Amino acid sequence: MTSTQAFDFAIIGGGAAGTLLAVRLLQAAPAGMRIAMIESGEPGRGVAYGSDNPAHVLNVPAGGMSMFTERPDDFVQFLTERDGSADPAAFVPRRDYAAYLANRLAQARAASPAAWTHVRGNAQDVRIEADAVVVTLASGDEVRARHLALAPGNRPRPCPFDPDDTQRVLSAWDHDGLQVIGADDAVVIVGSGLSMVDVVLGLQARGHRGQVTVVSRHGLLPLAHASKKPAVDVDIEALAALGLRERLRMLRATAKRLEVEGLPWQSLMDALRHHVRELWQSLSVADQRRFLRHVVRYWDVHRHRIPGEVAAQLQTLADAGELHHLAGRMDAARDVEGGIEISLHDRAGDVGTLHAQWLVNATGIETRAAHFPNPLLRRMLQSGLARPGPHGLGIDTDAQGNVIDASGIARPAIAAIGSLRLGNLWETTAVPDLRVDAALLASRWLATSSEA
Ligand SMILES: Cc1cc2nc3c(=O)[nH]c(=O)nc-3n(C[C@H](O)[C@H](O)[C@H](O)COP(=O)(O)OP(=O)(O)OC[C@H]3O[C@@H](n4cnc5c(N)ncnc54)[C@H](O)[C@@H]3O)c2cc1C
Known part of the structure; x- marks a missing residue:
């Protein structure tokens, strides 16, 4: 009843x-x-x-x-x-x-x-x-x-290909499901944001030794927080009065000026942080569209940062050849004997194939x-x-x-x-x-x- x-x-x-x-x-x-x-x-x-x-x-x-x-x-x-x-x-x-x-x-x-x-x-x-x-x-x-x-x-967003051809796709957010990955298994992670970082850290914590390959369309990784971020002033009103192109020019110039003064760009991002809604809503619809098409990936890696120690850990893995990052677009994945075969093409249009035991979907939020x-x-x-x-x-x-x-x-x-x-x-x-x-x-x- x-x-x-x-x-x-x-x-x-x-x-x-x-x-x-x-x-x-x-x-x-x-x-x-x-x-x-x-x-x-x-x-x-x-x-x-x-x-x-x-x-x-x-x-x-x-x-x-x-x-x-x-x-x-x-x-x-x-x-x-x-x-x-x-x-x-x-x-x-x-x-x-x-x-x-x-x-x-x-x-x-x-x-x-x-x-x-x-x-x-x-x-x-x-x-x-x-x-x-x-x-x-x-x-x-x-x-x-x-x-x-x-x-x-x-x-989570679905994987960018037909999921029916493979049983070897795991979700970055399915913490129990990820336990199936063996210590020596090769893993491909699609998506290079904070969920990817979680997966890599989780694997490391479990003593994973296999190869990890990260694939993302833009080839950008989250940037690190600065250890010290003195507060800086930004004229938000002046910024909001500008179009997207002029705003980006002004932000780049400000970041350069801060660098000369010995201040990190992270201070600038923090100064913008509590005005983002106002900045978004003051863009024209056409500029919002341009932002979504051309700028959002760069914005995301500057805005959604990782602790310095985590960035250092990722760098150590990359230096040891255990973590690779490819810029490319996945087209298909299918199960093959003992693993998964992933087809992709890079930004130059060249086609490639990756083999691994598991593919982890870390493409983020739908x-x-x-x-x-x-x-x-x-x-x-x-x-x-x-x-x-x-x-x-x-x-x-x-x-x-x-x-x-x-x-x-x-x-x-x-x-x-x-x-x-x-x-x-x-x-x-x-x-x-x-x-x-x-x-x-x-x-x-x-x-x-x-x-x-
Ligand atoms: C991996 C990750 C790390 C993050 N880390 C941070 C951080 O460090 N600091 C920070 O400020 N933000 C962080 N964020 C941003 C984060 O999104 C928010 O802080 C927070 O999770 C948002 O909470 P929420 O309630 O909106 O969504 P969720 O956490 O997704 O919770 C939504 C809830 O709604 C329930 N639900 C959904 N549909 C239904 C339904 N139909 N009926 C009943 N229940 C339903 C779900 O079961 C779920 O429990 C992180 C996000 C992610 C994905």
Whole structure:
């Protein structure tokens, strides 16, 4: 038999985004309010923080990962309380962050007069009725809420070829699945971003000795954080007034000037970090398109950096000939005796073949609405309850995060938080952005509820 439960606020997804929002709601909701999180796993883990491998570290120093803007040292304080001491500059294991999120959620639940329910399950569909948003779960059960937040986060992109021809493709995020790789197995990793780095570090931690070949279309690797990054001033207003080409020219000139002064380019990136939304939204649509076509890969390697020690570890492996990086495009892969054969062509158009025991898909997050693997989002797009975001990235939302339907109307009962807002905001998945968005959404919802 199926059941129906009713709430004031429901959140689909219990990763960092859903947990941050839940904590904010619990902290401020009065007695009598009912809050639900729909999530099949444990809250606070999600894709990023669900890894138990201590080699998988945060890509932001601990001091930058507080859940609360008004208490910037909260994560460091959690680590200190737990471990006796903590370094705000350290890149700690991501599992510590999952423990932090779970701890602060438990504290918020204990202190809140509002009622909390973790609905274990997967949301499959959403419909709007006169007085509620109704979520149907895979079990057939229904959740009714006055306000619904979509926080379904990240799902991996599929491999760039027909997966039916091979059983030897593993996902970079499937930490258990990767255990099948033997110590001497040759591995090809497609994609060269932070997920690739996780895979290489995970293999190293297990004593892997086989050849690792990384293939990416652009041939770029994530760059390292600088050990010291003195703050620098950038005239954001002047930058935002320029077109893309002029902006890039100004940024390059600034980086050169900083270098002359003995300052790292990383200081410039940090100065831009909290203005990225404004910079993205002030680009013309044509310039946004140009950015996506020509600049995004360069932006990503400068923006999503790795700790210096990790960069040094990758370099050591490359120097020893154990890690290769090829710039090329994979065309096909098929299983052959004892392994997998991968066909690719390089940037000059020359065709090549790689042989390995395993191919690991580390191509990152699927951000294209037309290719969303999440059935919930596919259904919402099909039914017209949502429409693709700008450039087909994520789903469309208004300035407050309300989801815009296929007819162009923003639905105040359904909001999105996290990577779904990529096309609108560009910077939308990292904790420093999520914590601001979660606090704003919770206070807006609670203000609306008290008016009702
Ligand atoms: C490997 C990796 C490392 C990262 N490291 C950092 C870092 O160090 N610092 C940082 O600030 N950011 C980091 N990020 C960015 C990261 O995306 C966010 O910090 C965080 O994971 C975003 O959380 P989320 O809740 O939006 O998504 P997710 O972590 O993907 O969580 C989404 C949750 O929603 C659930 N869900 C999805 N669909 C449904 C459904 N239909 N029904 C019910 N539940 C559903 C999933 O089960 C999942 O638990 C990293 C990202 C990745 C991929």
